[in-house]
Amino acid sequence: MNSNPSLIFHLNSELLEGPVFDHKENLLYFVSILDCLVFCYNPYNREILSVKLDSPVSCIFLLDKKRVMVASKNGFFEVDFNTLQKQFSFQIDIANSVRYNDGIKDPEGRFLIGTMGFPEVKDNIGKVYSYSEGKSKVIIKDTTISNGLAFSQDGCSLYFIDTPTKKVAKYAYDMKTGAVLFESYVIKFNGEGSPDGMCMDKEGMLWIAEWGGGCVSRWNPISGKKIDERKLPCLNVTSCCIDNQLNLYVTTAKSSKDDMNGGGLFYVELN
Template identity: 65%
Template sequence: MTKNLIYFSQSAELFEGPIFDSKYQLLYFVSILDALVYCYNPNTKEILSVKLDSPTSNVYIISEKVVLAASKNGFYEIDFKTLKATFKFQIDIASNVRYNDGIEDAVGRYIIGTMGYPEVISGIGNVYSYHKGTSQIIIKNTTISNGLAFTADNKSLYFIDTPTNKVAKYNYDLKTGQVEFVNNVIEFKGDGSPDGMCIDKDDMLWIAEWGGSCVSQWNPLTGKKINEITLPFTNVTSCCFDDESNLYITTAKNDNKLSSNNGSGLFHIKLNQ
């Protein structure tokens, strides 16, 4: 296993939301508070960015170099071939929240959570589902909506509301987009709090630990930790797989102002070599 620091910015406070486009071999991620969306080509090492006008939390892949980005002021289609952004729609959310982590389901619904902004407020968030012009709330009264992951059969949705320090499991109805809470499958008891999350081919969960300096791998069927990848950043925010089952990881600025790692980082962890 090797760790490669691909991109680093001294000024960025909060890298998040990595998602890999296997078809076109591109990685997208965001700098939330800078309202920046990045497109990284791991083959050419080119990094492109587009700036929106409000905090931007995650992207959904549409086509080659075209994504839908969720910002506080709405969802924008970004074309990285022209570096242009076009407003597409907005969900009816409160003025004192912003979007956070999101995921697309197997039929094209955009699922996304909210959290208080500019300050965190307990229970003010929700998880929304948006499809063909209609939105609905599927999980209510969250505080910091974070990781979302579907099992391979699309029958289960895992979800993290960070302050609970737990990963919740929901039954997912792909026909209606409705969820039903089952139970909490993982509980964090160490220094790290669960943040972003992805799922591997065996339905094991890989969870970025804010304050824990690592990404940890868990079996949601047993609630046990399987593996841990440590990083030289305290606040690890999210992760995703490339098409070779290697891991991209985003990190945020360290809380300790005396730390030598005072920006945000993007890592590529080669698990299969």
């Protein structure tokens, strides 16, 4: 089933990523990784605010009203969109040859975040970290392009994408300790697209952005079957999130200099 996605925002960015929807405040956050920019979008009045950091940014964690934690290569910064101010918060001990990529908060408030090679992607040098109360630990090792992270509705399972594997892995998640245990690969991509960012909907299904596939696709993580697909007018689709109307915001990246739509933020109506 196809729909006509609406272009919400286009700054001619090379790589938009990390959309996160604040359901309480009805605000969307996303980043332009290589421009070092963090954005806050208000769907009601279409206001877009931005704050620039001093190194590539990757993902956003919600704190409270118009305040977020943003991961950048040079560390984690609190960004306040009430004042457009930023303040360094903490850094995890990561190698100079990597940067942060996708992340998510667990139900207990821990920051989970993966790394990947930068400026050059290299096999198996990435890790997924868990950070809480000043301490970090590695929970997944030997990844290449650490991408989508999503929790099951009961919080007992963590789904994770290492993009070059073209698979979605499922881990048992211990809420008390934050430890993970690999269980199985639950989804496998056989087409042109590779899985990138993802989110879970209210029915427990996974919406997955397809890098090189020009779409977002919906999957049942129990059966491993694809159950829906929505095309985008560009090849590299990076991530997605669901708003209060149960529709999708989708970020994209350029596939070439001639790609006029890549690097835009799109809205896909599901309902």
